[in-house]
Amino acid sequence: MDAVQKQKLSIAACKIRMNIIEGTYQAKSGHPGGSLSIADTLAYLYFAKMNVDPNNPKWEDRDRLVLSKGHCAPGLYAALALRGYFDESEIKKLRKVGAMLQGHPDMKGTPGVDMSTGSLGQGISAACGMALSGKLSAKDYMVYAILGDGEVEEGQVWEAAMFAAHYQLDNLIAIIDRNGLQIDGKTTEVNSPEPITDKFAAFGWHVITMDAHDFDDIERAFDEASKISGQPVAIVQNSIKGKDVSFMENNVSWHGTAPNAEQYEQAMGELRAILADLEGK
Amino acid sequence: MADVVKKATRESYGEALASLGDKYENLVVLDADLAAATKTGIFKKKFPDRFFDCGIAEANMMGVAAGMATTGKIVFASSFAMFAAGRAFEIVRNSIGYPHINVKIGATHAGISVGEDGATHQCNEDIALMRTIPGMTVINPADDVEAKAAVEAAILHDGPVYLRFGRLAAPVFNNADTYRFELGKGITLREGNDIAIVATGLMVSEALTACNILKEQGISARVINIHTIKPLDTDIIVKAAKETGAIVTVEEHSVIGGLGSAVCDAVCAAYPVPVTKIGVQDTFGMSGPATELLKLYGLCADNIAAQAKKAFELKK
Numbered sequence: 001m002d003a004v005q006k007q008k009l010s011i012a013a014c015k016i017r018m019n020i021i022e023g024t025y026q027a028k029s030g031h032p033g034g035s036l037s038i039a040d041t042l043a044y045l046y047f048a049k050m051n052v053d054p055n056n057p058k059w060e061d062r063d064r065l066v067l068s069k070g071h072c073a074p075g076l077y078a079a080l081a082l083r084g085y086f087d088e089s090e091i092k093k094l095r096k097v098g099a100m101l102q103g104h105p106d107m108k109g110t111p112g113v114d115m116s117t118g119s120l121g122q123g124i125s126a127a128c129g130m131a132l133s134g135k136l137s138a139k140d141y142m143v144y145a146i147l148g149d150g151e152v153e154e155g156q157v158w159e160a161a162m163f164a165a166h167y168q169l170d171n172l173i174a175i176i177d178r179n180g181l182q183i184d185g186k187t188t189e190v191n192s193p194e195p196i197t198d199k200f201a202a203f204g205w206h207v208i209t210m211d212a213h214d215f216d217d218i219e220r221a222f223d224e225a226s227k228i229s230g231q232p233v234a235i236v237q238n239s240i241k242g243k244d245v246s247f248m249e250n251n252v253s254w255h256g257t258a259p260n261a262e263q264y265e266q267a268m269g270e271l272r273a274i275l276a277d278l279e280g281k
Numbered sequence: 282m283a284d285v286v287k288k289a290t291r292e293s294y295g296e297a298l299a300s301l302g303d304k305y306e307n308l309v310v311l312d313a314d315l316a317a318a319t320k321t322g323i324f325k326k327k328f329p330d331r332f333f334d335c336g337i338a339e340a341n342m343m344g345v346a347a348g349m350a351t352t353g354k355i356v357f358a359s360s361f362a363m364f365a366a367g368r369a370f371e372i373v374r375n376s377i378g379y380p381h382i383n384v385k386i387g388a389t390h391a392g393i394s395v396g397e398d399g400a401t402h403q404c405n406e407d408i409a410l411m412r413t414i415p416g417m418t419v420i421n422p423a424d425d426v427e428a429k430a431a432v433e434a435a436i437l438h439d440g441p442v443y444l445r446f447g448r449l450a451a452p453v454f455n456n457a458d459t460y461r462f463e464l465g466k467g468i469t470l471r472e473g474n475d476i477a478i479v480a481t482g483l484m485v486s487e488a489l490t491a492c493n494i495l496k497e498q499g500i501s502a503r504v505i506n507i508h509t510i511k512p513l514d515t516d517i518i519v520k521a522a523k524e525t526g527a528i529v530t531v532e533e534h535s536v537i538g539g540l541g542s543a544v545c546d547a548v549c550a551a552y553p554v555p556v557t558k559i560g561v562q563d564t565f566g567m568s569g570p571a572t573e574l575l576k577l578y579g580l581c582a583d584n585i586a587a588q589a590k591k592a593f594e595l596k597k
Contacts, residue, residue, distance in 0.1 A: 115351065125340070126347045128344070128348060
């Protein structure tokens with residue numbers, strides 16, 4: 001990836017992270033940790049990869065993204081706002097009564113949300129349906145689904161995995177955010193979903209591993225995924241939960257906790273410093 | 282009644298899908314390894330490219346249906362009621378109901394008339410489960426003619442619909458030439474002012490027979506067919522409450538949460554009258570021939586007539 005593109009995506013990712021902190025701080029609730037771990041992937045998808053039109057969010061030939069780990073909505077909302085689907089001011093109203101931005105993605109109310117999600121394990125099935133429908137209608141759109149590594153403990157994920165391989169859904173790319181933490185602790189200590197790569201491979205998927213915070217590697221992974229035909233692709237991204245906010249990184253307590261005023265200032269200060277550095281200020 | 286034609290509404294479902302497949306080119310059918318039983322196999326044979334077997338994985342099937350429907354397909358997802366409404370409830374609620382996605386759930390083998398397979402497969406809770414989902418339309422057709430009309434009505438309705446079909450052959454009493462299905466509208470099949478029998482699905486023909494029995498006893502029973510349990514035709518129910526003063530509800534479903542409960546809700550709010558609920562009484566089913574089970578659980582004309590007579594006498 002060239003330096004200009006990398007700088008652009010890094011800035012986008014940093015702004016997404018700032019709005020994740022902003023939204024969860026204003027809401028006094030929400031899930032910052034897993035949102036921060038997918039920020040770079042969201043930046044890459046919405047600013048480099050996906051064929052979408054924010055002015056026509058229901059465009060039938062668009063690429064789709066299903067946030068199967070719907071609790072990381074603050075990340076998705078930040079990416080959508082930055083991409084121009086709706087005004088950034090909505091972020092400050094996250095989770096408030098009457099707000100457009102619900103605690104978990106609501107496709108009926110939020111432009112750019114392709115599927116309502118939140119109950120884990122369900123989004124991947126809907127993504128399969130979108131991909132199957134694309135095949136049936138000879139459309140060339142892609143469907144992306146982002147899952148948590150804890151989420152794959154849900155049985156429905158494996159029903160969907162079986163289905164996607166059976167119907168050779170090579171227009172489906174599932175990204176499994178392998179940050180290693182879930183609410184009750186380390187995924188390997190709660191009810192280990194590992195080895196996730198081997199499981200998807202055994203289900204007939206083409207599996208790619210990726211560093212979730214390195215745009216060169218992200219580009220490499222998605223380029224490889226785009227070349228696969230005849231089977232769905234699982235990108236297992238190794239990520240850091242809470243990435244780029246020092247006190248949140250790899251700390252399970254930030255799965256579903258909002259920062260207080262002091263923590264908010266510290267987090268935003270750290271992100272502002274990263275942004276200034278990226279912008280060369 | 283020996284010359285009465287009988288047909289299971291699951292057959293009507295499969296035939297309707299196959300006959301409507303040409304007219305609605307975006308119609309897609311999913312099943313969960315039960316196409317031979319749910320009769321979606323009839324559609325599969327005619328439109329193999331628009332039929333997708335999801336295997337024994339109902340949760341995923343409902344999600345796939347939702348995803349396909351977001352792209353403009355009219356999707357029917359089929360399984361037994363136990364698995365469509367029961368096992369997949371939360372997926373139906375969150376992936377179909379909450380986003381109000383245009384998925385039609387074709388649930389066959391509902392109620393105890395499943396017969397020999399027994400309690401694990403006899404779903405007496407599906408109407409209760411489905412009608413609690415906001416925006417879900419719930420249809421329980423009574424015979425072949427009504428079932429076929431209901432399938433097309435579901436296609437024309439924009440939003441999620443739960444359609445309940447039976448395994449057991451049911452008498453065909455509607456006239457295909459004159460029958461008109463109107464979503465959310467009950468049908469008064471017999472006029473009468475002594476008592477009102479409000480029935481749904483397989484129980485409608487039994488209610489008609491019960492009406493004849495009551496007539497011989499000098500009781501004029503009104504018979505109302507409620508094919509759409511949600512949204513309920515409260516007008517026809519409240520009118521019956523006012524004009525007859527007592528209601529008997531009949532359904533091949535638990536008395537908890539089904540038609541009887543919906544009718545009670547309606548009359549309690551508008552015009553309270555005594556309501557006798559005939560249905561499966563907070564118990565599981567058992568194995569046995571369907572017709573014997575229906576009698577055992579009181580889901581037959583004789584019991585409907587007896588309960589209606591009792592309700593009528595209590596009214597005096």
